[in-house]
Amino acid sequence: MAFDDKVLEIPESLPMLPVRDIVVFPYMILPLFVGREASIRSVEEALAKNRLIFLASQKEITEENPTEETIYTVGTIARIMRMRKLADGRVKILIQGEAKGRVKKYVKAAPNFEVAVEKIDENDNAGSQIEFEAMIRNAKEQLEKIIALGRMLSPDILLILDDVNDPGRLADLIASNLGLKVSDAQKVLETHDHKQRLQLVNEILANELEVLQMQARIRSTAKDEMSKSQREYFLREQMRAIKNELGEQDQKGEELEDLREKIMNAGMPDSVQTEALKQLGRLERMHPDASEASMVRTYLDWMVDLPWAKKSEDQLDLTRAQQILDDDHYDLHKVKDRIMEFLAVRKLKKDMKGPILCLVGPPGVGKTSLGKSVAKSMGREYFRIALGGVKDEAEIRGHRRTYVGAMPGKVIQALKQVKMNNPVMVLDEIDKLGSDFRGDPSAAMLEVLDPEQNHSFRDNYLNVDFDLSNCLFIATANVPENIPAALRDRMEMVYLSGYTENDKVLITRKHLIDRQIENNGISAENIEFTEEGIKFLISGYTREAGLRNLEREVGGICRKVAKLVVMGLKEKIVITPEKITDLLGPAKYLRDEKLKENQIGIATGLAWTQAGGEVLYIEALKMKGKGGLVLTGQMGEVMKESATAAMSYARAHAKELGIEEDWADNHQAHVHIPAGAVPKDGPSAGITMATALISLMTDTPIRNDIAMTGEVTLAGRVLPIGGVKEKALAALMHGVKTVILPLQNQKDITDIPEEFRKNLTFVFVEHLDEVLQMALEEKPGRSRKTGSAKGGGKKPKEPAAASAA
Numbered sequence: 001m002a003f004d005d006k007v008l009e010i011p012e013s014l015p016m017l018p019v020r021d022i023v024v025f026p027y028m029i030l031p032l033f034v035g036r037e038a039s040i041r042s043v044e045e046a047l048a049k050n051r052l053i054f055l056a057s058q059k060e061i062t063e064e065n066p067t068e069e070t071i072y073t074v075g076t077i078a079r080i081m082r083m084r085k086l087a088d089g090r091v092k093i094l095i096q097g098e099a100k101g102r103v104k105k106y107v108k109a110a111p112n113f114e115v116a117v118e119k120i121d122e123n124d125n126a127g128s129q130i131e132f133e134a135m136i137r138n139a140k141e142q143l144e145k146i147i148a149l150g151r152m153l154s155p156d157i158l159l160i161l162d163d164v165n166d167p168g169r170l171a172d173l174i175a176s177n178l179g180l181k182v183s184d185a186q187k188v189l190e191t192h193d194h195k196q197r198l199q200l201v202n203e204i205l206a207n208e209l210e211v212l213q214m215q216a217r218i219r220s221t222a223k224d225e226m227s228k229s230q231r232e233y234f235l236r237e238q239m240r241a242i243k244n245e246l247g248e249q250d251q252k253g254e255e256l257e258d259l260r261e262k263i264m265n266a267g268m269p270d271s272v273q274t275e276a277l278k279q280l281g282r283l284e285r286m287h288p289d290a291s292e293a294s295m296v297r298t299y300l301d302w303m304v305d306l307p308w309a310k311k312s313e314d315q316l317d318l319t320r321a322q323q324i325l326d327d328d329h330y331d332l333h334k335v336k337d338r339i340m341e342f343l344a345v346r347k348l349k350k351d352m353k354g355p356i357l358c359l360v361g362p363p364g365v366g367k368t369s370l371g372k373s374v375a376k377s378m379g380r381e382y383f384r385i386a387l388g389g390v391k392d393e394a395e396i397r398g399h400r401r402t403y404v405g406a407m408p409g410k411v412i413q414a415l416k417q418v419k420m421n422n423p424v425m426v427l428d429e430i431d432k433l434g435s436d437f438r439g440d441p442s443a444a445m446l447e448v449l450d451p452e453q454n455h456s457f458r459d460n461y462l463n464v465d466f467d468l469s470n471c472l473f474i475a476t477a478n479v480p481e482n483i484p485a486a487l488r489d490r491m492e493m494v495y496l497s498g499y500t501e502n503d504k505v506l507i508t509r510k511h512l513i514d515r516q517i518e519n520n521g522i523s524a525e526n527i528e529f530t531e532e533g534i535k536f537l538i539s540g541y542t543r544e545a546g547l548r549n550l551e552r553e554v555g556g557i558c559r560k561v562a563k564l565v566v567m568g569l570k571e572k573i574v575i576t577p578e579k580i581t582d583l584l585g586p587a588k589y590l591r592d593e594k595l596k597e598n599q600i601g602i603a604t605g606l607a608w609t610q611a612g613g614e615v616l617y618i619e620a621l622k623m624k625g626k627g628g629l630v631l632t633g634q635m636g637e638v639m640k641e642s643a644t645a646a647m648s649y650a651r652a653h654a655k656e657l658g659i660e661e662d663w664a665d666n667h668q669a670h671v672h673i674p675a676g677a678v679p680k681d682g683p684s685a686g687i688t689m690a691t692a693l694i695s696l697m698t699d700t701p702i703r704n705d706i707a708m709t710g711e712v713t714l715a716g717r718v719l720p721i722g723g724v725k726e727k728a729l730a731a732l733m734h735g736v737k738t739v740i741l742p743l744q745n746q747k748d749i750t751d752i753p754e755e756f757r758k759n760l761t762f763v764f765v766e767h768l769d770e771v772l773q774m775a776l777e778e779k780p781g782r783s784r785k786t787g788s789a790k791g792g793g794k795k796p797k798e799p800a801a802a803s804a805a
Contacts, residue, residue: 008098010118012079014054015042016103016113023185024055024076025172026097035090036064041112043083043091052078054101054117057182068106068301074190077101100189122168123193134330135198139174142205149212152298161592168194169476171201180204211245233289256284259300260459267309272464275305282544302408307415311422311470315379316347328373329366330507331803335359335494339374352449356429358475358488361496364546367476371426374474382420385410388429389725393439396448410462411448411468422470424568430487431477442484449473449490473568498728499546500512502756504538512551520558527561529575536707540587544611555581561591598701598777606709606731607680613730615707618673618685618690625668627651633673636681639689645673645714646690648654650697650769653716657772659697669693684721686712686773687740694772706763707731708771718767720744724750733759734740739763 015040019032034040046053056075059067083092100120107114140161145152157177164170175188184204190685191197218237222284256384259279263276281298286293315321321343325336335357342355359367368384373785375382390396390410399406405414414425427449433442447453454468477483499507513529535556540548560583561573573579581587601620606613629647631640650657651664673680687710693704709727711719729738729752741749743764749757765771 097682238317321377324377358491362545375424381423386433391434396444398459420675425476431482469781533575601696606727613726627664632669644687683711724748
């Protein structure tokens with residue numbers, strides 16, 4: 001290649017052609033395809049004048065209409081050697097670079113660019129000839145190595161370079177053949193000193209040689225075994241190395257940067273953030289296909305998804321909260337008051353710890369749904385964790401990450417799902433936690449439910465502390481005795497008794513009927529429940545403390561009405577007791593009738609069951625024998641002991657009670673409690689059994705208008721019992737309006753609703769003498785007082801009577 005050194009005369013202005021993806025150097029000869037209308041006009045102007053045109057590169061390759069600011073100011077003055085118009089409207093030109101030039105000013109920008117250009121004179125005197133010769137040889141050697149490593153260049157480039165000894169032209173020639181990025185090539189073009197330009201090209205050649213050598217190392221390393229997975233690994237590593245050397249991030253790098261940003265914005269405590277960044281660093285050093293990489297990535301996803309600093313704002317409007325609780329649940333005043341107290345304190349003290357409540361009661365009384373209402377009233381998120389049958393400690397505290405398929409425990413999973421760190425979390429059926437060789441989950445719950453520990457709860461999977469103190473935990477249980485003592489100690493127990501018949505009537509009217517009418521596709525125009533019908537449905541078809549079976553029976557009636565409506569029935573069906581029998585068949589449960597007369601040896605007792613209070617008749621019968629005591633009716637051990645204690649008291653005080661001295665020598669007593677298929681136990685039948693036995697032994701009838709409950713001791717003292725509300729209401733529904741209670745239970749009658757309390761008369765007693773004085777029928781010639789006796793010889797006192805009327 002020969003270069004023409006004649007002096008180039010530059011006119012005052014030249015048409016300018018912005019080029020997209022190439023930098024044209026002086027002495028280059030290359031074809032260009034011109035398609036933009038403004039660029040074609042510049043070509044035509046140049047051909048019409050002196051064939052000279054100024055070529056400058058665009059800063060942005062994708063820009064369709066470049067402006068003065070987006071075009072480099074240093075370019076090349078070139079001569080158009082040939083021009084040919086193509087069929088698609090474009091123009092193909094062959095140009096030769098003549099000299100470097102710099103834009104002094106833009107003469108015009110439309111319809112095409114025209115600029116005033118000054119020629120750039122280059123400095124070629126800096127440096128000795130020996131230094132230039134060394135740099136030229138180094139450049140040629142590096143280019144030879146690059147070609148040897150497989151870089152595709154023009155086959156004649158080395159022959160051409162042998163004839164070029166000018167360092168500036170050599171640098172330009174190499175740069176124009178390497179296929180550099182526009183920014184790198186422009187940097188070479190704008191370097192006017194020959195020595196500096198050749199040094200810059202040498203650096204570019206060294207960098208390119210290093211990339212190719214690394215590529216060769218990767219190729220040789222992966223060459224031994226070329227299975228499918230290894231071939232993919234080789235290709236990925238090759239791409240990764242190339243992109244890293246070119247300063248471009250791959251997809252993995254972008255994902256890692258995204259993860260890093262999420263970690264920094266998650267609001268983690270400092271210690272947790274340090275651990276997360278440490279695991280991110282490990283992930284960066286791993287190959288994407290490594291088995292551990294997916295485990296670490298899953299761990300980091302859990303870490304950034306947890307609500308470390310996100311919490312919902314509490315709704316502290318007490319009036320609104322009370323309204324929501326009352327609308328959703330009838331009665332349950334104790335637990336409602338406890339929630340209202342928590343909200344009141346929360347309003348006064350912002351940083352208080354959440355209480356840990358345990359709602360204890362029979363199935364179906366609304367324990368679980370109450371948790372949802374509490375969340376609604378407070379404006380918090382709600383989540384229910386079912387603990388029934390959970391036997392693995394890892395279900396609560398999480399699995400260690402070394403296990404395949406490891407996951408955090410249920411508590412951390414719940415927090416991720418609700419995306420808030422202060423939800424209302426219902427721990428359902430906490431009394432049914434199991435345990436086996438995998439650990440005891442109830443022991444793991446100790447940390448969750450301890451206000452002094454749960455601010456730093458450590459899940460085995462996360463292996464960092466998480467603050468659970470903002471959560472409001474509400475546990476539910478049917479049998480508190482099944483909860484380990486240590487766990488029970490950490491919770492505030494709130495007892496929910498079963499609903500009374502009156503409660504069930506109100507709840508059925510307010511909630512159940514409307515819900516079942518909607519669920520079964522009928523309307524209030526098709527069905528109407530009467531008060532008597534609801535009461536008959538409750539007493540005749542259900543035996544439960546809650547409402548589940550009652551709602552099923554209401555749903556059954558609604559389904560049968562829906563069937564009649566579909567079959568063409570037009571009139572409204574009124575649900576009366578007779579109609580219920582027609583729709584559901586005969587009643588499943590029948591109540592014992594009130595005793596019609598006073599009888600010897602039959603006493604009316606009161607019992608508590610999960611379905612509410614029950615009237616319990618205790619029957620005593622004498623027969624010939626030798627003082628034995630026969631007990632039947634599936635009595636539990638405690639109840640048998642009560643019967644034995646009552647018998648011992650009667651025999652010890654036979655003279656004071658008017659019992660024949662030889663009664664025990666000639667008779668045997670048999671005590672039976674009807675409904676023999678139903679197990680019975682508890683101490684509260686003590687005074688009832690004693691009354692029945694003493695009635696039998698003295699041949700004195702027991703009043704049929706009195707019911708009683710209380711524990712008795714060998715000394716005749718009457719001790720307090722539980723379930724006063726349910727027992728009293730059972731007596732009232734049975735038609736018995738006088739109830740004998742232990743004196744220490746006097747405080748409990750305030751739990752009985754006023755509308756029922758005013759129809760009952762309560763007699764409070766301390767000693768069995770007072771019970772007998774009140775319950776036994778007065779014999780002719782014998783007052784009740786003279787038939788009473790107390791252990792220790794103290795004079796009996798009158799029983800304390802109280803009536804709410």
